[in-house]
Amino acid sequence: MRILKSAILLFSLLLFFNAGSQTDENVIKEIYKQSLTNGKSYDWLNYLSNQIGGRLSGSLNAEKAVAYTKEELDKLGLDKVWLQPVMVPKWVRGFKEYAFIESEKGKTTTVNICALGGSVATPALGLKAHVVEVKNFEELETLGKENVEGKIVFFNRPMQADLISTFQAYGGCVNQRYKGAVEASKYGAVGVIVRSMNLRLDDLPHTGSMTYDDLPVSKRIPSAAISTNDADLLSTMLKLNKSTKFYFKQNCKQLKDVLSYNVIGQITGSEFPNEYMIVGGHLDSWDLGDGSHDDGAGVVQSMDVLRLLKETGIKPKRSIRVVLFMNEENGLRGGKKYAEVAKQKGENHVFALESDAGGFTSRGFSFDCSDASFNQVLSWQPLFKPYLIHYFEKGGSGADVGPLKTNTNVLAGxxxxxxxxxxxxxxxxxxxxAVNKRELELGAATMTALVYLFDKYGVPVTKKSQLKK
Amino acid sequence: MRILKSAILLFSLLLFFNAGSQTDENVIKEIYKQSLTNGKSYDWLNYLSNQIGGRLSGSLNAEKAVAYTKEELDKLGLDKVWLQPVMVPKWVRGFKEYAFIESEKGKTTTVNICALGGSVATPALGLKAHVVEVKNFEELETLGKENVEGKIVFFNRPMQADLISTFQAYGGCVNQRYKGAVEASKYGAVGVIVRSMNLRLDDLPHTGSMTYDDLPVSKRIPSAAISTNDADLLSTMLKLNKSTKFYFKQNCKQLKDVLSYNVIGQITGSEFPNEYMIVGGHLDSWDLGDGSHDDGAGVVQSMDVLRLLKETGIKPKRSIRVVLFMNEENGLRGGKKYAEVAKQKGENHVFALESDAGGFTSRGFSFDCSDASFNQVLSWQPLFKPYLIHYFEKGGSGADVGPLKTNTNVLAGxxxxxxxxxxxxxxxxxxxxAVNKRELELGAATMTALVYLFDKYGVPVTKKSQLKK
Incomplete structure (x- = not known):
């Protein structure tokens, strides 16, 4: 099956362009072939990462990414490409953060930190305090105000290495980062340092969003992530000497919301133009790297889905949209706005697929849908087997497409x-x-194959009559 | 299933050490947990790669690797660790190769090449000749002596990007590298340049073995690999100007065979000590990198299989050996010697598993075995599902374990x-x-799980009576 001898290839191509006679197997084979031999995702990602770079919401780079991706979608000959305005938060990191551990007066060790997204600054001259290390909020509660007040709370629960899904391991830790400041503030802490959400031991701090909920400004304490190596170092030094102090300085700031955009392109459906199927990723990223995996990969794969449909001569029955969401990382404003507008317009979104888990070899999909839809997906498993796509589970889809959820539609990740x-x-x-071209391209093809099948066979619960299996 | 809450963990551990009551699910869970939280493979690989480096057969580094791995196996408290002597070929690269394309007199462009393993040197001052580009041996035959004599043959068939298995793509190209000199020599060529076996476009030449078969010394022409970027460049320049010349210089040399070793460690079986099950990889590597993926990964994973069996308290019924083969890359002498000695001693090898396809996320196994054995494996699929191991196919195993094949045993890769x-x-x-710690460790655990199951349930065709399913 997987060896394409040229004769067979020619024959299958002839079959393919004789519309009607092509099998799903052949269409999907052609989709993968196009992506792996003639894909655009890697070139687009190269530009997005290396010519633009990190794309924090509200930044100049984010606006460059909006302009670039719209321009590239314009070139694809879609039926419609447009920008959807959305107000987004604008948080700025300011100068590079600085931190050290002070084991005794005058004896300091510089460590690697970065402000968490949304955090307030430290005082201009920085913040120095004793440190109390905890693994979770329960431990913090047990310590209580008498042990926490005036100190920096150091959340040091590592990601659980024996979980096979690293996203599960992340899920088991990320409340330290997101809610740490709110919890520590209850007991009078003056700052928060969080172990980076990283399974490796290395020197890189990992940022990410945090919240103050409805804490008054006076109670908002600065929060930063520390690299895993330095978290271990700090923990060891605290064990040796409980009066160890920590110093950090950051001047990040939350500014006023600014105008930005979701970028949207559409192929209008030939039979059911008012049924919408979307594929998407988020255009914004954090600022420390260039956001290639999170979520440049998802952006360029989603763009390539529409291009691959056109390249392989598929004329969708339903309207297929690529949606490049703004502000997934620290606000989800783009995802919310898209769903809000869809609702206002009464657009029926029967299917939404998000790619926001990195540009690595694709293993399958997670589905948020009815049993009937899921059974339909399972019946397609053999079509994906030649491409080593085997993971079809019920579960979450993606943050950006989540607001589109209805009782009948299919959300997938x-x-x-x-x-x-x-x-x-x-x-x-x-x-x-850190992105491998083939791995990225396999993802784009895998997404396209799923879109092709859902477009062809429809979503069972909503459209039972269109099921031609 | 995959979330190990501490209570459940404690409970399952208690169960686990109450021998007899543990289920396969629990044993395998413990194997993965040990590998991911307490694995040794990554540390061993770090030493092998960064303290020793490339381990070409017959080199000082290869001998260092023999000594190091034996020493590490000695520390594991196995029942027996020993060296198995084997004579290996010794080919040396000599100085760094040099090459350029000469589009017209005095106008040269330096390109990246490396000698193929086993190649002879060029004349001391190098070799310059016109170039004839072909995609395959048929094209070469069509051109015939009149178009080839006195020229350098440039084999430029790229790996086929739309094959999902890159090993299949490799298989479709590697005859250019292995047999190119023999074929080109028939028509009087003076040298061979081969496009590197690489799906990327980059500047790195990829070496690998080649043969002269029984060509007389006078007919042996120097052969080198050229980077994919430079292969494309050369091809373009030849299209623009057929009289483009190519120059290269290399002083590699085949020396006399030298003594080396396979490294072997054994846990002796408690019930069937005369039934042998082996896991292995090859200790030698090419010399350009440090051989981390090929096959440092397989070596350290195989070592960790025996350690993980011990760590998880498994007492195998059959004798389990780790075999670190010498000279897979350019001679397979280690694999042949191991099988030869096993035959002499009448050792019954019921199972052999090789890891020699890189230290990436493991997807499954390929089996060279009877239908009965394969059906048994398929019945174990659900045990592997939590670890996303889904690929169980009939096919090849590995070069080193190949010589152990019988009608009844199971070889796996x-x-x-x-x-x-x-x-x-x-x-x-x-x-x-280029090796990710978790991906490496998942491989070691996956191998250990398979060894555990085959040891427990036996190989059906040979030992029907021992099947307790």
Missing amino acids: LRPDSQRYFDHHHASSDTFD | LRPDSQRYFDHHHASSDTFD
Whole structure:
């Protein structure tokens, strides 16, 4: 099956362009072939990563990315390409953060930190305090105000290495980062340092969003991530000497919301133009790396889905949109805005697929859908087997497409291999060289194949009559 | 299933050490946990790659690797560790190769080449000749002596990018490298340049073995690999100007065979000590990189299989050996010697597993075995599902274990994700930093799980009576 001898290829191509006679097997084979031999995703990612770079919401780079991706979509000959305005938060990091551990007066060790997205600054001259290390919020509660007040809380629960899904390991830790300041503030802490969400031991701090909920400004304490190596160092030094102090300085700032955009392109459906199927990723990224895996990969793969449909001569029955969402990382404003506008316009979104888990070898999809839809997907498994796509599970889809959820539609998330993802996630190591061209292209093809099948066979619960299996 | 809450973990550990009551699920979970939280493979690979480096057969580094791995196996408390002597070929690269394209007199462009393993040197002052480009041996035959004599033959058939298995793409190209000199020599060519076996476009030449078969010394022409970028450049320049010349200089040399060793460690079986099950990889590597993926990964994973069996308290019924083969790359002497000695001693090898496809996320295994054995493996699939191991196919196993094949035994090869392998294979980019710790450890655990199951349930065709399913 997987060896394309030229004769067979020619024959299958002839079959292919004799519309009607092509089998799903042949169409999908052609999709993969196009992506692996003539894909655009890697070139687009190269530009996005190396010519633009990190694309924090509200930054100049984010606006450059909007302009670039719109321009590239314009070249594809889609039926419609447009920008959807959305107000986004603008947080700026300011100068590079600086931190040290002071084991005794005058004896300091510089460590690697970065401000968490959304954090306030330290005082201009920095903040120095004793440190209390905890693994979780329960431990913090047990310590209580008497042990925490006036100190820096150091959240040091590592990601659980024996979980096969690194996203599960992330899920088991990320509340330290997101809610740490709110919790520590309750007991009078003056700052928060969080172990980076990273399964490796290295020197890179990993940023990410945090919240103050409805804390008054006076209670908002500065929060930063520390590299895993330095987290271990700090922990060891605290064990040796409980009166060890920590100093850090950052001047990040939350500014006023600014205008930005979702970028949208559409192929209008030939039979059911008012049924919408979308593929997307998020255009914004954190600022430390160039956002190649998170989520440049998802952006360029989604763009390539529409290009691959055209290249392989597929004329979708339903309207297929690529949506490049703005502000997934620190606000989800783009995802919310897209769903809000869709609702206003009464657009029926029957299917939405997000790629936001890195540009690694794709293993399958996670589906948020009815049993009927899921059974339909399972019946397609054999079509994906030649491409080693085997993971079809019920579960979450993606943050940006989540607001489109209805009782009847299908939301899906591409699930690439997750082992390396958190080596790069939100860190300076999320760069173009960490993306493999073939792995990226396999993802674009896998997404296109799923879109092709859902377009052809429809979503069972909503459109039982269109099921031609 | 995959979230190990501490309570459940404790409970399952208690169960686990109450021998007899543990389920296969629990044993395998513990194997993965040990590998991912307490694995040794990555540390061993770090030493092998960064303290020793490339380990070409017959080199000082190869001998260092023999000594190091034996020493490490000695520390594991196995029942027996020993060296198995084997004579190996010794080919030396000599000084760094040099090459340029001469489009017209005095106008040269330096390009990246490396001698193929086993090649003879060029004349001391190098070799310059016109070039004839072909895609395959048929094209060469068509051109015939009148178009080839006195020229350098440039084999430029690229790896086929639309094959999902990059090993298949390799298989479709590698005859240019291995047999190119023999074929070109028939028509009076003076040298051979081969496009590197690499799916990327980059500047790295990839070496690998070649043969002269029984050509007389006078007919042996020097052969080198050229980087993919430079292959494209040369091809373009030849299209523009057929009288383009190519110059290269290399002083590699085949020396006399030297003594080396396979390194072997054994846990003796408690019930069937005379049934042998082996896991292995090859200790030698090419010399351009440090051989981390090919096959440092397989070596350290195989070593860790025996350690993980011990760590998880498994007492095998059969004798389990780790075999670190010498000279897979350019002679397979280690694999042949091991099989020869096994035959002499009448050792019954019921199972052999090789890891020689890179230290990437493991996807499954390929099996060379009877239908009965394969059906048994398929019945174990659900045990591997939590670890995303899904690929169980009949096919080849590995070069080193191949000589052990009988009608009744099971040979298997670990099948990691193959997308990135040929970015590194036999090139200077096959280095430690290209190996991800978790991906390596997942492979070691996956191998251990398979060994555990085959040891427990036996190989059906040979030992029907021992099947307790």
